[in-house]
């Protein structure tokens with residue numbers, strides 16, 4: 001990569017200039033409490049460098065997946081409150097993204113201060129497939145920077161998104177690679193350049209179709225793929241099993257069937273859970289029991305049952321695979337770890353990662369949150385990446401729009 005770096009921008013001089021920074025503040029929330037501030041902490045160094053150098057920093061960020069209009073539960077308020085607590089520079093939040101509040105607060109911003117714009121996904125143009133629509137939104141974001149603005153992408157978790165605040169603004173402003181993105185790419189580059197085998201990829205989480213899409217390119221690259229979390233039910237369904245009320249993306253069944261067919265030729269083994277923890281409902285205190293993965297509907301909860309974790313037998317089998325690996329990449333919790341009763345699978349995988357001799361990478365907002373909230377320390381893993389989907393796509397060898405647009 002030949003992108004210009006933040007240090008180069010700072011050397012050019014930023015005092016008094018408006019610098020637009022894309023950060024990843026997409027943190028897990030419990031109501032208005034940030035349950036893991038890892039991504040906020042990871043965003044601090046770049047903001048600190050810019051404010052120390054006298055820049056007026058405008059931060060863009062997303063939270064969750066709102067439907068292109070403001071929604072209280074997706075406000076950046078809690079994330080920005082936490083950022084302000086941790087920061088050594090003044091931080092404020094605009095009430096909108098490119099509206100009157102953003103304009104007024106941006107105009108009043110002083111050297112060394114940070115203004116975060118409200119969730120970029122409150123504007124449908126941010127994620128539009130239509131380049132002109134995204135471009136119009138990008139123009140409005142760039143308009144806030146005045147005459148001599150610049151753009152820094154420090155949102156590693158979002159570099160796989162061709163979105164206005166990630167991609168289109170970079171075609172309109174002199175653009176630079178943030179330190180967090182630089183560091184993350186360096187670790188993943190080393191991992192792909194010299195992958196020690198066996199290479200085991202552990203996949204879980206709830207963004208089922210996103211994560212299923214990456215498997216295509218992992219076939220042949222990974223020796224073993226361990227399938228947990230929400231996507232496991234699409235695998236079970238692809239094998240002809242009923243999954244009751246569990247998370248299932250029916251339209252993805254043929255895709256998974258195709259993967260299963262191609263796996264042997266590609267030299268990749270799938271390990272699919274043999275037991276599942278099924279709950280009566282999606283709740284922390286739900287009644288639950290462990291059943292065989294091919295008999296989910298046979299649980300006491302019948303067709304209402306929801307699979308919320310992998311069972312102990314599967315967790316042990318996954319741990320065994322991890323023990324024998326030389327490289328492990330893990331994205332996506334094995335179950336709904338936020339509820340204690342359904343956290344055992346995720347805990348077992350985290351534990352196995354801390355015990356293997358393999359180089360281990362944990363990627364993703366919730367995956368990183370899971371290992372921390374379950375009591376593991378960052379230094380027990382080779383690398384904890386802020387990016388889940390982003391790191392997976394990097395490992396697949398895909399071109400990431402947010403990175404390639406910075407290439408000169």
Ligand SMILES: Nc1ncnc2c1ncn2[C@@H]1O[C@H](COP(=O)(O)OP(=O)(O)OP(=O)(O)O)[C@@H](O)[C@H]1O
Nearest residue numbers: 205206207229230308335336364365366367388389
């Ligand atoms: N069986 C399941 N049913 C429903 N939700 C599940 C299940 N297993 C895991 N999850 C949920 O998946 C969520 C995390 O998924 P996600 O795909 O967002 O992972 P991530 O690590 O944040 O990756 P990324 O950074 O790409 O978003 C957790 O909130 C967890 O509760």
Ligand SMILES: O=C(O)[C@H](O)COP(=O)(O)O
Nearest residue numbers: 026064157158365388389
């Ligand atoms: O959580 C993530 O992986 C990033 O913040 C990107 O979020 P997205 O998958 O909703 O684009």
